[in-house]
Amino acid sequence: MFLVYFFLIVTCIFALGKKDEAEKQSQNNEWVFCITSFDSTSLPGSKQYVAGLITRSLVERFNTISYRLRLTPEYAYYEGYAWAQARSGAAKALATKHNERSQLIYRGEPQWRYRQNLARLDTDIVKLKEALETTESNPPLINKEPEFVIYKDNLDGIFPAAPKEGDEFRFCQRQKFDAFLSGTVQEYHSRYYVTLRLFTSYSRSFVYEDDIIFSTDDIAVAVDEIAGRLISVLTGKKPAAIAIDAGPPETLILINRSFAGRGNVEAREYPPGEVTITLSAENYESETIETELVPGELAQVAVGLRRVEFTDVNILSSSPGAKVYQGALYVGEAPLTLRLPLNQLEYVYVEAIDGKTAKAVFQTPEKNSANFLILHTKIPPSGKDRVNKARSWYYWAWGGTWLTGIAAWISYGLYNNSNEAISDGYNMGILHDSFVEENKRMYNISMVTAFALGAAVAFEVIQMARYIYTASQDAPPIVKTGAGGQVNSK
Numbered sequence: 001m002f003l004v005y006f007f008l009i010v011t012c013i014f015a016l017g018k019k020d021e022a023e024k025q026s027q028n029n030e031w032v033f034c035i036t037s038f039d040s041t042s043l044p045g046s047k048q049y050v051a052g053l054i055t056r057s058l059v060e061r062f063n064t065i066s067y068r069l070r071l072t073p074e075y076a077y078y079e080g081y082a083w084a085q086a087r088s089g090a091a092k093a094l095a096t097k098h099n100e101r102s103q104l105i106y107r108g109e110p111q112w113r114y115r116q117n118l119a120r121l122d123t124d125i126v127k128l129k130e131a132l133e134t135t136e137s138n139p140p141l142i143n144k145e146p147e148f149v150i151y152k153d154n155l156d157g158i159f160p161a162a163p164k165e166g167d168e169f170r171f172c173q174r175q176k177f178d179a180f181l182s183g184t185v186q187e188y189h190s191r192y193y194v195t196l197r198l199f200t201s202y203s204r205s206f207v208y209e210d211d212i213i214f215s216t217d218d219i220a221v222a223v224d225e226i227a228g229r230l231i232s233v234l235t236g237k238k239p240a241a242i243a244i245d246a247g248p249p250e251t252l253i254l255i256n257r258s259f260a261g262r263g264n265v266e267a268r269e270y271p272p273g274e275v276t277i278t279l280s281a282e283n284y285e286s287e288t289i290e291t292e293l294v295p296g297e298l299a300q301v302a303v304g305l306r307r308v309e310f311t312d313v314n315i316l317s318s319s320p321g322a323k324v325y326q327g328a329l330y331v332g333e334a335p336l337t338l339r340l341p342l343n344q345l346e347y348v349y350v351e352a353i354d355g356k357t358a359k360a361v362f363q364t365p366e367k368n369s370a371n372f373l374i375l376h377t378k379i380p381p382s383g384k385d386r387v388n389k390a391r392s393w394y395y396w397a398w399g400g401t402w403l404t405g406i407a408a409w410i411s412y413g414l415y416n417n418s419n420e421a422i423s424d425g426y427n428m429g430i431l432h433d434s435f436v437e438e439n440k441r442m443y444n445i446s447m448v449t450a451f452a453l454g455a456a457v458a459f460e461v462i463q464m465a466r467y468i469y470t471a472s473q474d475a476p477p478i479v480k481t482g483a484g485g486q487v488n489s490k
Contacts, residue, residue: 034151061227069236228269240293319352397460
C-alpha cells in the first residue's frame with residue numbers, strides 16, 4: 001500500500017508544473033457575412049427563381065474565402081468598441097464594490113465582523129482599481145485577419161429578409177453580422193437587371209454598390225463576374241487572378257477541389273492566398289500544384305501531364321484458379337495477366353478455394369520484359385484479434401517493469417539509508433538488535449524487488465518480440481524482380 005501511495009504522489013508531483021503565462025488572446029476572430037433575400041417582387045412568378053439561384057451561387061463562390069484583412073479604419077472601430085466594453089465592465093465592477101463598502105455600515109454587524117469585511121472590501125477595491133488602470137492603459141488585441149464566416153442559414157439555402165432603410169446597423173447588431181449583402185432583381189427588356197449593395201457594421205453605411213445586366217443563358221458568367229468584384233471587397237484587398245493551360249486538352253482541372261474546366265481555364269479571379277490545383281486525365285499521371293496568389297497579379301500556370309506507360313505482369317499462383325485482387329478490386333483468377341503502369345508500387349492478393357492466401361507488394365518492372373509474379377499460397381494465421389492481444393500483453397509487461405522498477409528503487413534506497421545508520425550506530429556504540437533485524441528485512445525486500453525487476457524486464461522483452469512478430473506476421477512482403485524476370489513472394 002505504501003508503494004501505491006508513493007507512486008501516486010510521485011505521479012502528481014511530475015504532473016504539476018509551472019504553467020506558462022497565458023498569452024494575450026485576440027478578440028473578434030470571426031468576420032460574419034450574410035446574404036439577404038434579394039427583392040424579386042417585380043418579376044413574373046415564373047422568373048422569381050432567378051433571385052434564389054443568384055444568392056445560392058454567390059454563397060458557393062464566397063465559401064472559398066478563408067479570411068478577411070482588416071484595414072486601419074475597421075481595426076480602429078473594433079478596437080475602440082472592445083476597449084470601451086472592457087473599461088465599462090471594469091468601472092462597473094469597481095463602482096459595485098464601492099457601493100457594497102458604503103452599505104456595509106448599515107448591516108448592523110458586530111464590530112469585529114465589520115472591520116473584517118471592511119478590510120476585505122478595501123483589498124478588493126485596490127485590486128479592481130489596478131484592473132481598471134491596466135484596462136485603460138492596454139488596448140485589447142483585435143484579430144487583423146479574422147476567419148471569414150458565412151451565416152450558417154445561408155449555407156443551408158436560407159436567406160433572411162433585408163432590413164428596412166435606417167435599420168441596417170441594428171439589424172447587424174441583433175444578428176451579430178459584420179456585414180450583409182442585399183440586392184434587387186428586375187426585368188429589363190427580356191433580360192435581368194441586378195443591383196447589389198454591401199453594408200458593413202464598422203462603417204454603419206453601404207460601402208459598395210454594383211449592378212449588372214445579363215440574359216438567362218449567361219447567369220453563371222454574370223455570377224462569376226459579380227463574385228469576382230465582390231471578393232476584393234470582402235477579403236479587404238485586391239483580388240488575384242489565375243489562368244491555367246494544361247495538356248492534353250481533356251485534362252480535368254480542379255481549383256481548391258472545385259471544378260474549373262478542362263484543358264484551359266481563362267483568367268479567373270480568386271481571393272489572394274494559397275490555391276491547390278489538381279489536374280488529371282485518363283492514361284496520364286495526375287499532378288497537384290500549390291501556388292500563392294498575389295493581390296492584383298495574374299498567375300499563369302502551364303502544365304503538360306506525363307503519359308503513363310504500361311507493361312504486362314503475369315500473376316501465377318501455387319493454387320490454380322485462385323481469385324486475384326488488385327488492391328481491393330477483384331480482377332480475375334490465376335493465372336492472370338495484368339496491364340499495369342510502369343514504376344509504380346502495386347498490391348496483389350490471391351485467395352484459393354481451400355482458404356489459402358498470399359499477398360505481395362511489388363514495383364512493376366521494365367517495359368516489354370517477361371514479368372512474372374509467383375505467389376505461393378498458405379493457410380493464413382488463425383485467431384481473431386491476435387495483434388490486439390499481443391499489444392495488450394506488451395503494455396501490461398511495460399507497466400509491470402515501471403512498477404517493479406519504482407519498488408526496487410524505493411526499497412534499495414530505504415535499505416541503503418538503514419545500512420548507513422547501522423554504520424553510524426557502530427561508531428557511536430548505540431546500535432540496537434531490532435534495528436539490525438529491520439535492516440536485514442529491508443535487504444531481503446530490496447533483493448526480492450531487484451529479482452522482480454529483472455523478471456519484469458525479461459518478460460517485457462519477450463512480449464515486445466511477440467508483439468513485433470505477431471504484428472508483422474500477416475504483413476504483405478515487398479518483393480523484387482529476380483533472375484529471368486520472375487518475382488517470387490516470400
